[in-house]
Amino acid sequence: MADDILETFFQYLLQTKREPANAIIDEWAKERSYREAVFKILEPALVRFGEKWSTEEDVSLAQGYIAAKIAEDIMTKAAMERPMDVEPESKGPVVIGNIEDDYHALGRKLVVIFLRSAGWKVYDLGNDVIAGDLIDKAVQVGAKVVGASAMMYTTAVNVKKLRKEIDSRGLSGRVKLAVGGAVFNLRPELVGEVGGDGTARNALAVPELMERLYDEASKG
Amino acid sequence: MNGMERVMAAMNGRPANRRAVSLVLSLYGARLTKCPLKLYYTDPAAYARGQSAVYNTFKPDILFAPFALPFEGEAFGSRVRYFEDQPPNLASPAINSADEIGRLCVPDIEDHPKLNFFRESIRLMAKEHGRDVPIAAIVLDPIGLSAMIMGLDGWLNTLLFDGEGVKRMLNLVIPYFADRANALLEEGASFIVIPGAVANPMIVSRSIVETTALPVLREAYALVNGPIVMHSGGAPLAPFIDMFTGLPNVAGFVLNGGDNLVRARDAAGRKALLIGNVDGPTLSKRSPEAIRSECMDVLLNRENDPCFILGTSGADIAYDTPPENIHAFLNAAEEEGGMATF
Numbered sequence: 001m002a003d004d005i006l007e008t009f010f011q012y013l014l015q016t017k018r019e020p021a022n023a024i025i026d027e028w029a030k031e032r033s034y035r036e037a038v039f040k041i042l043e044p045a046l047v048r049f050g051e052k053w054s055t056e057e058d059v060s061l062a063q064g065y066i067a068a069k070i071a072e073d074i075m076t077k078a079a080m081e082r083p084m085d086v087e088p089e090s091k092g093p094v095v096i097g098n099i100e101d102d103y104h105a106l107g108r109k110l111v112v113i114f115l116r117s118a119g120w121k122v123y124d125l126g127n128d129v130i131a132g133d134l135i136d137k138a139v140q141v142g143a144k145v146v147g148a149s150a151m152m153y154t155t156a157v158n159v160k161k162l163r164k165e166i167d168s169r170g171l172s173g174r175v176k177l178a179v180g181g182a183v184f185n186l187r188p189e190l191v192g193e194v195g196g197d198g199t200a201r202n203a204l205a206v207p208e209l210m211e212r213l214y215d216e217a218s219k220g
Numbered sequence: 221m222n223g224m225e226r227v228m229a230a231m232n233g234r235p236a237n238r239r240a241v242s243l244v245l246s247l248y249g250a251r252l253t254k255c256p257l258k259l260y261y262t263d264p265a266a267y268a269r270g271q272s273a274v275y276n277t278f279k280p281d282i283l284f285a286p287f288a289l290p291f292e293g294e295a296f297g298s299r300v301r302y303f304e305d306q307p308p309n310l311a312s313p314a315i316n317s318a319d320e321i322g323r324l325c326v327p328d329i330e331d332h333p334k335l336n337f338f339r340e341s342i343r344l345m346a347k348e349h350g351r352d353v354p355i356a357a358i359v360l361d362p363i364g365l366s367a368m369i370m371g372l373d374g375w376l377n378t379l380l381f382d383g384e385g386v387k388r389m390l391n392l393v394i395p396y397f398a399d400r401a402n403a404l405l406e407e408g409a410s411f412i413v414i415p416g417a418v419a420n421p422m423i424v425s426r427s428i429v430e431t432t433a434l435p436v437l438r439e440a441y442a443l444v445n446g447p448i449v450m451h452s453g454g455a456p457l458a459p460f461i462d463m464f465t466g467l468p469n470v471a472g473f474v475l476n477g478g479d480n481l482v483r484a485r486d487a488a489g490r491k492a493l494l495i496g497n498v499d500g501p502t503l504s505k506r507s508p509e510a511i512r513s514e515c516m517d518v519l520l521n522r523e524n525d526p527c528f529i530l531g532t533s534g535a536d537i538a539y540d541t542p543p544e545n546i547h548a549f550l551n552a553a554e555e556e557g558g559m560a561t562f
Contacts, residue, residue, distance in 0.1 A: 016380055016425060057459050062424045065376050101303060103311055106372045128311075152454075152535060153501040154306040182454060186477060186534075187502055 002040055010045045014052075014059075016066040022073050034078035042074050042117070050204030064203060065106070068113040075117050093121040094210055095138045096147035096178075097129035100158040104151035107181055110203035111147065118207035131162040138175055144217035145210055147178040148196075156183045156190055163195025173220055176213035180206065223281035223353035224410075231447070231471055231493050233526045239519060239553045242474075242531030243546060244500050245274045246287035246358075247307050251539050252277055258302045261288055264340035271345050275353060278546055281529070283349060285342045285357040285409060287536055291334045292360050292400075293368035295327035305539040313371035318378045318385025324369065326392055329399045339407045346408025354410035356449070359401050362393045362440050363419040363433050364453070369393075375418070379428055390436055398443035405446040411471065412444060417453025421460050429463060442468040449493065452476035454534055458484035465489055477533040481521045493527050498549070500532030504541035508548035515552030523556075 005028060012021035025037045049067055053059040094115065098108055105127055112124045123137055138146050146166070150156035159179055166175050179196035180203075191199045197216070200209040221229070226240035249270020250260040259266050271283050290310040294300045297314030315323060329335060338357070345355050360368060366389050367375040378385040401412045418424060419433035441448055450457075450464055451474040458479035464470060465488055472493025475484050479497050488494060498514050506514070515530060522528040530553050537546065 058421060058426055060422055060425045062376050062380060066380060103309055154538060
């Protein structure tokens, strides 16, 4: 039964069918809970979707966008449930933003949704964020990972300023730098060039990256 | 042979004295003339001077009109930001959703200062170089233009969930697109390059491309009075090129960096012009020898393909790219010229 619903839900994700995807979860949650649906349906479906997105060329940004919207819908419903048996946003915090001069917001917005869906506390500083502001926020909230998004090469090089800011404040090793965006997929060597500690091929792979970087930062 | 003759030869599958070369050096003209970018992207004479410097320095086989797509959004009310070392970028869209389409005012092709910048730049470039080298005008298709006006997330949301909103938006932008493309051709552009960054199955789904984008492109491209070259816009194109080959007036494709050239040729057919596919924006990060080697690999791959132009893929070649890197690119074509068998 659960496998059938998981498969149907996964197909709705692929077909960008937001309403039917919500409806099937609403029906499931009537006799269980949205929180259970998150763990038993949403998360496994997103993992499968993420694998497909990373490896196959016919999964589109639009499908990722709708998957994020559906995840957000279900997480919102789960958050409304009382009593909650698990504290939401139990991981993190992390600070993210589009790097200085970059205004391509969609990828960052998807990352925020998928991170929050995976239980991360996220401080999203928006577009065109200068390095100092990202690090100020990370220090203020105790974030061990800072994420910088850039779509094009011309803006990706500004991530170097973030690396410099981390190093000059003596935070190397204790604050890790995640980088992402289309240009890093096209030119993976750019991750090292700008001083990144890691990247993810798409928004759904970011929670796993954050787990790894957070662990590394915790070990110092 | 001059650039015009080489490019025409490639478009028609005829032999040339060497492979034609296309380098996206729209931005680079500002470096050569030491022109501040705010002036470069607002004064047609400054832009045309920059392109003359590009031509005189490198002798590329194609010159590019301003590669400043955000200005098309700005003409509809989007906000644009200027930079010191890169082209202008969209800072915020004119509207955020289909609910606000009623607020949009379609700019006057004849009279809008930002649109006149493109027209006047092309007029000046054509007057100076139009007999020697083709001038490529870069125009957003109606699907991409809508994203530039509404922002990508607002437009995706509309494409996915609001069929009526899609119709209202496209009713505004399709006639505008055709008028604008034809105006640029009248000023002296040789062909229209259209970045298909949104109408691509990697961005919207394949079903949206098939059911929404292709009918729109078919209608819009048929209204253009000249050849169209579809540009990957930074997304893989080779896997989907067969979807676009039958569109009206489409003469060829600029491939994405990383696109498989053999696959692209198989899908595009024997006669379609293909351009590519050395990544342009990161030319600055490689040595001249590495660039030459990469170009030679591309040329070897296409050695018997007369409808191929060696070119950069992606956006503009970066401002800080050393001139010797660009010369290395050109030298590869010169070097191959002697052994070309096509």
